[in-house]
Amino acid sequence: MKILIADDSRVMRQIVVRTLRQAGFGDHDLVEAADGQEAFDKTTAEKPDLVISDWNMPGMTGIEVLRQLRAAGNNVKFGFVTSECTPEMKTAAEASGSAFFIVKPFTAERFDEVFAPILG
């Protein structure tokens, strides 16, 4: 499977990659995007099976990426890894078709819990 990791923080992209490996998902094809626009473009061009996105990014936020993808008819499995998690954000994410919401700081156990049903 191909997984796209979108986060404007290089450090956080690296931590997400490492945590995926620790949780046993390191064999998947991992692609990175450094902002919302790049996330949208790469999701369209590279057709990943899963998008793990930050919420707060310059230019286009994660929720805007998700909404634009859905508006374009793209139904890729998409969810958030973010330091912010308010009820209104969760509601907005779910309403737009988000599959999961992981809060930073996270652990490999949390990744396993969320991604095992998706990645098998």
Added chain:
Amino acid sequence: MSVEVEVDENDLAEMVEQVWEAYLDPEGVSPLMQTYDEHQPSEVHSSVSITGSWSGHIVYASSLAAAKRAAAAFLAMELDEVSEEDISDTLGELANIVGGNVKAMLPPGAQLSLPQVVLAPESSARYPNTERISGVYGLWEGEPVSISMWQSSTNTKEEGA
């Protein structure tokens, strides 16, 4: 309308503990030892601003050595491999994580900014019309680290949430 902030030192301490457990001290061998000294020195700092239902700043400050150690832990590299960019990115992410967790505890309608990083002491920063309302101050392997919350005195709600 001024808003009573519901995030106290214990909440901040709990967030800090989670960050240490997840990224900075996963083995549980070098926690942040609290000193309760809000005047401890720093050499670098990062911050995020929150506006809306509550307005103010969350500031992460530390010595350069502690920032370097944090970057090495975040990026799984040796201390001597850590670059200035690594330190800067790590400091930004630390402020972002704590700021996001603080925001989640505030009344609806708060917005979080992108982080700002300054490779200079926190004392060089100026947050006009703010007062420090809470903080966690400690030593991490002997190096100063602090996380503090500054509330804008003009804390008003612009519109109904």
